[in-house]
Amino acid sequence: MLSHHFHSSTKPIPFFSILRCHSRANFSTSQKHQVYADTISNLRIGKHTRVLYQGFTGKQATANAKQSIEYGTKIVGGVTPNKTGEHLGLPVLPSVRAAKEQLKPDATAVFVSAQHAAAAIEEAIEAEIPLIVAVAEHIPVHDMLRIHSILNSQSKSRLVGANAPGIISAIGKCRIGFQPLPAFSPGNIGIIAKSGTLSYETVASLTRAGLGQSLCIGMGGDIVAGTDFVDGLSALETDDDTEAIILIGEVGGNTEIHAAEWVNEYKKRTRKPKPIAALLGGYCWQEGKIYGHAGAFESPGDPKLRFKYKSLQDAGVIMVDHPAKFGRVMKILLSHYGGSHHSISTFSSQHRGYHTIGRRPMVRNMERNILQRRNLHLGTDQSSDLLRTYGFGTATSPTKLSELQLLAVTIDRSNRCPCIIVSRTTNPNKIRKRSKSFPYSYMEGPSNQTITEVLEYLQLDSAPRVAKSRTVKLIQTLVTMFKEREALTLETQISVSNDTDDLLISNPKFSFDDSSFRTAKRQQDIHSLRKITTIEVPEVEAEKDGIIYIKLHDPTDSTANIGTLVNGAGLAMNTVDALARRGGKAANFLDTGGKATSETVKKSFELILQDPRVKVVFVNIFGGLTLGDMIAKGVIMAFEELDMRVPVVVRIRGTNEKLGQQIITESGLPLYAFDDFEEAAEKVIELANKDDVAYQNKDGKGIDGATAKALKKSRL
Template identity: 60%
Template sequence: MLTRGRQLLRGARRHRHGHRHSPSSRAFGISARQRRDGLGYEGTIGNLKIGRDTRVVFQGFTGRQATANAKESIAWGTNIVGGVTPGKNTEHLGLPVLPSVREAMQKLKPHATGIYVAAHQAPAAIEEAIEAEVPLIVAVAEHIPVHDLLRSKSRLVGANSPGIISAVGRCRIGFQPLPCFMPGRVGIVAKSGTLSYEAVASTTRAGLGQSLCIGMGGDVLAGTRFVDALKIFEHDDDTEGIVLIGEIGGDAEMEAADWIKEYRKRSLNPKPISAVIGGVNVAPGRVMGHAGAFTLPGEPDALAKVKRLQDAGVTIVNHPAKFGEAMNALLGSSGRASSGAATTGASQRRGMHMMRRVRPTVQPPVSNFAFQKRNLYIRENLAFDLLRERGINASEYSGKGRKRMLAVGIDRANMSPCIIASPATNDQNPHAEAKKFPFDYIKGFEPSQTLVIAEHLQLGGTAKESLGKLINNLVSLYMQKEAFLLETSFVERLGDLKVVGAHFGFDDAAFRSTKRQGDIHALRRIEDEDAQEVEAEKDGIVYIKLAGDGNIGTLVNGAGLAMNTVDALADAGGKAANFLDTGGKATSETVKKSFQVILQDERVKVIFVNIFGGLTLGDMIANGVLLAFKELEMRLPVVVRIRGTNEAEGQKIIAESGLPLHAFDDFEEAAAKAIELADNRRHLSEAFFVASVNATIRYITVSDKALFLGLAMLACFMRLLVP
C-alpha cells in the first residue's frame, strides 16, 4: 500500500462505455508526483479509509462553522492537527493556524483536509489543496458553480456532501450528527445527507452500528461515486454489510449495480447490500432540491435504477428507517451475524422483495419553463433569440420535417461536458436513442467527432456540414453563459439545419455566488412561475407543487428525505400534494413560513411534518410547529415525526403542547395516521356539502327560487371553508 503522503485523491482519465478520452478529460488532474509514481485514480481510492490515525486540517479553520464543527469533532476523537486561514499565522482552539495549505502540508503533514469556506471560494480552496498534494479533500459546501468544477482538475469527496466519517475510527470530516453513530459493521454511501442520517439511526437502533459512512453528495458533479465507496467496503474488514442511498440524476446507481453484479459473481460470500432510491414520484422536469436531482437527456429514472439494482441482487427498501431490519436479516442469512454456516448469495436474492413494493405515480408533464432555483430555464422564444444572435436558424416547428434532438449537457460519470444526440422522432420519448459524446472542457469539442455524431443522428450529406456549425455554437454558448443543459430539436431544411425547439438551462449558482451571467439571469420571467414557489424561495425554502389530487402537505428538512417522504407515502397508499425542503438549517421561523406556503394549497387536508435532525434540532422544529399553530390559527390536523438530534426534546414539546398534534416516532405509523386524517377530512367535506344541500331543499318551496339560489350558494361557500 502506498503511503498517504504519496497518494493524492485525484484521478486520471478512465475509459467508460467504450469511449476513448484524452488524458485530462476526466476533469481530474494528475500532480507531478503522481506522474512520477505512476499513480492515478484507482491507486488513490484507499485514502477514503480514514480512522484514528488520520491527520486532519480544516481550510477556513477560524470561521464560525469550522470552529463549531472542530470542537465537536475533537471531543469525539477526530485527530485535527490544525488549519488554514489566509493571511494568518497564529493559534486557534490550541492548534496551529497557517496561511496556506502548502505550508500546512509541510509542517502538519495532514492526510485529509475539510473545506469549510463559502461556495464561491470552494473551487479555489480545492485547487490549493490539490497543488499542496493533500491526499484526501472533503468539500461540504453546496451551490459550487458547475463550470468551476468542470474547469477544476480536482478529485474530492463532495461537493454538497455531509462529508466522510469513520464510526469505528472516531474520525469525522464533515457535519454529521454524532449522537446517531455507533461503531459497528455497516458501511454507508449516500447522495443524501438526511437519508444517510436516517440509515445511521436505523442501523444503530438495530444494534449493528456503522463502520465507514461516505457522502457522495447531491451536486451535479460528484468527486466520489458509489463504485469508489463499494471498492473500499469490499476489502474493509470492519464492514460486513453495505447500504447504498441513491436518487434521480446521473447514472452512478446503474454503474454501482453493474459493479455489484460482478462482485457477487467473483465472491464466495459477498457482503449483503441494501439500497433505497429517492425520486420515484418526482415532478417531471423539475430539480428536486439537490442540485443534481434532475434527469438529463438519456439518463435513467428512479424506477430504472431500482430495477437494475434488484437485478444485481440488492435488497431494496422504501424508507431508510427499514435498513436496520433489512441488514439484520441479510447478515443473518449470509452467515456474517453469527458463527453459523455461511450461505450463498442466493439467500439474499430470495428476500430481496420483502421490503418494498414500487408503485409509481403517473403525473401529467409540467411546463418546460417551470423551474426551481439552483438552475434557470428560460422561455423558448428567448432561447431562439440567443441562437439567432449566433447565426443559427431557429423558429417554431411548422409540422414538416423529421425532428432530431441535439444537446450540450454534462457527462457526470466523466466529470466533463458532452454532446447528447438522438435520432428519435417520437415526441413522447425524444431521448429514446440518446447517446453521449464527452469532450474535454479545456481543449473543447473535437471537430473529428462531428461525423460520428452525424451518423448517429442519421443525417444526410450536406446536413453534416451544418451540424458542425450548430454544435460549435451550442458549445460556445454553453461555455460562455455557464449552462448545464442546452437542448434543441432540429429538422433538415434544404441541406441546412433549422432549430425548431429549445430547452435551455443555466446554473444559478454562478449568479448567486459571484454575480456572473447577470444578462442571462435577467431573462428570468417570474410570471411564468408558481407564485407560492417564488414566495417560498425568498425564505430559502424549496417548494414544488405536485400535479394531481394529492391531499397531504409535506414539510421535510433535506431534499433526499423530502423525495423519499413523497415516495413512501405513495407506497402506503397516500398522495402528497407537494415537495417541500426547509433546508438543512431550518429554524422555527422557516417552519412557520413552510406552513404558510402549504396552507395556500386548497387540496391539502393534513400536514405531515417529517424531520430528521442533523444540523436541524428536533426541539427547534417542534417550537416552529407550535409557532405556526398559534400565529396562523391552524385548522388542519398535523402529524409530526421528529427523529435525530434532540428528538426526545422535540417529541416532548409536541406531546405537552395541548394542541391537536399527532406525534410519532415511527415513519410508517405517522404516514398511516396522515393518510387516515386526509381521507377523513375529504369524506367530512363531502358529507357536509351533501347535508347542506339537503337541508336547503327541505326548508324551501318551489316558489322560493331566490332563497334556494342564495342558500345553495351559501352551502357551496361553506364547503370551501371546510378544508
C-alpha cells in the same frame, strides 16, 4: 476491478476515451499513466488520519473542529490565508502547501464559503493532499467542472463532495464533515449516500437495531460528485471493517446504473460478496423541477428512476422504500450472509447515545441565507432568442416527430466532464435507448474526431454539404455557449430540410446554473431573463426564506391533499414517494433546509396552507442537524399565529426527539405525535381520505389561532 467510466450505453469506455475527458493542466507529480481512480484508497480514513482545516479560524470550522476533536478525530491544525499563529491550541498556517510540509495531513476539510471553495480545493490539489472534503453548497457548477478536469489529470488527491456532509469512520472516530455525531455508532455497515438527511435516518435506524457503521461516505447532491457510488463501493469492497453496504440514491444522472453494473461484476468475481441494500428517492419527480439538491433532475438521456430501481434489484440489491427499515433489513441480510454481526454493544466503550446528548445544530451551508438554488430554465421562445444571437434561427415544428433528432450539450456526471448527447429520436419514451453520450475535455473542448463520431451516429456524415456543415457549426456553437454562459443543458431538435438541404433547428430548451450568478455574481444578463410571473407565487416566497417549495400535480387534482413539511431534500423526496406507495398523494414537496428554525417552520405552514387542496399536514423531521424540540416549538407557533383549519401529524426522530415529541403531546392542540413513520403515514392517509376535516368546531370551521392559544393556556 470494474472501471467506473462508462458511456450511457453501459459499455466501459476504453482508456484512450477516458483521456479525452482529462485536462492537460497537471499540478501533480504523478506518473502519466496513473489516473484519478487510483485515489480511491484515500477514502480509507480512521484513527490514523491527520486532518487539516481550510478556513480554520472561521465560525463554522471552529465549531465543527471542536466537536470533531472531542469525538476523537486527529485534527493537526488549519489554514487561514495570510495568517499564522494558533487556534484551538493548534497551528494556523497561511497556505495549504505550508501546512502540507509542516503538519503532513492526510486529509483536509474545506470549510470556506461557496464563493472561495473552488480556489481552496484547487490549492489542496496543488499541494497533493490525499483526501479533500468540500461541504459547501452553491459552488458554481462550471467551477467544479474545471476542478474535475484538474482531478482527472492526476492520481494523488481524491475529492468528496461538494455539497456533501463529508465522510466519517465511526470505528476510527474520524469525522471530516458535519455529520451529527450522536447518531453514529461503530459497527460494520458501510454507507454511500447522495442525501445527508436520508443517511442520518439510515444511521439512526441501524443504531436502533443494534448495528453500527464502518465508513459512511456522503457523495452529496451536486450534479458532479468528486466520489460516486462506484468509487465508494470499490473502497468498501476491500474494507475489512465493512460486512454489508447501503446505497442511497435519487433522481438524476446514471451513477446508480453504474453501481448496478459494478455489483453484477463484483458478484461474478467474488465467492462471498457483501450484501447490499439501497433506497432511491424521487419517484414523484416532475419534469422541469429540481428537488432541493442541485443534481436532482433528469438530463437528456438520463435513465428514469424506475429503471435505476430495476437495475439495482436485478443485480441482487435489496431495495428499501424508507430509511427507517434499514436496521431490520440489514440484520436479516447479515444473518443470511453469515456476517459476524457486530452490534454496537461490542463497541460499548465508544458508543454515544443520540437521545441523551444535547448539541447545537451545525449549519451545513455557509451561504444558507441566500436564496435556495433554483437553476434557470428558459422556454422555447427565450432559448430561440438566445440561440439567434449566436447566428442560428429556429423553425416551428418543421417535420414529423419520427424525423427529428436530439442534439444537446450537457454534463456527463459519471466521467465528470461535459458531453454531447445525441439521439436518433425525440420521443421521450425512446430517447435513452437510442441516445449516445460523447464526453469531452472541459478545458479543450471536443476533438474533430469526436464531432465526426457525433455526425456518424446521427447518420449525417453523408448528409448534404450544407446540412453537414451547419450541424458541425451548431455543435461548436453549443459547446462555446455551454462554457461561456455556464449552462447545464443546451437541448435542441434538428432535422434536414427536404426542400433546401439545410439544417432545421427547433424546440430549443436551455438551462443555466443559478449559482454562477448567486454565488459568483456572473452571468447577470442570462439570469435577468428569469420570469418570476411564470413561477408559482408560494415557490418564489419560499426562496426568500431558504425554503424549497414545489406544488405537485395539477392544481385541480383534489386527491393530492397531503401537505408535507420535511427537513432535507432527500428526506422530503422520500416522504412524497413513501406516501404515494401507501396510497396517499402529496400536494407539495417542501424542504425547510439545513437552517430550519421555529420561524422557518411557521413560514412553511403558511406556504402549505395557501393550497386549498390540503386536508392534512404531515411534518416529517429527522433531527440530525436540526433539533427536534425546535421543530416542535415551530409547529406550536404556527398553530398559535395562523388560522389552522386542518389536522397536523408530526413525526420527530433524532436529536432531542423525546423532548420534541413531549412538546407536541402536551400542547393541548389537535396534533398527532408519532415516533414510527409507518404509524404516522397511516394516520396521515386516513385523515386525507376522510370526507370532512378532522377537529372542526361545531360551526364547521377549523380551530383558529385564538382557540389554539386558549388550549395552550389551559395546559399551562
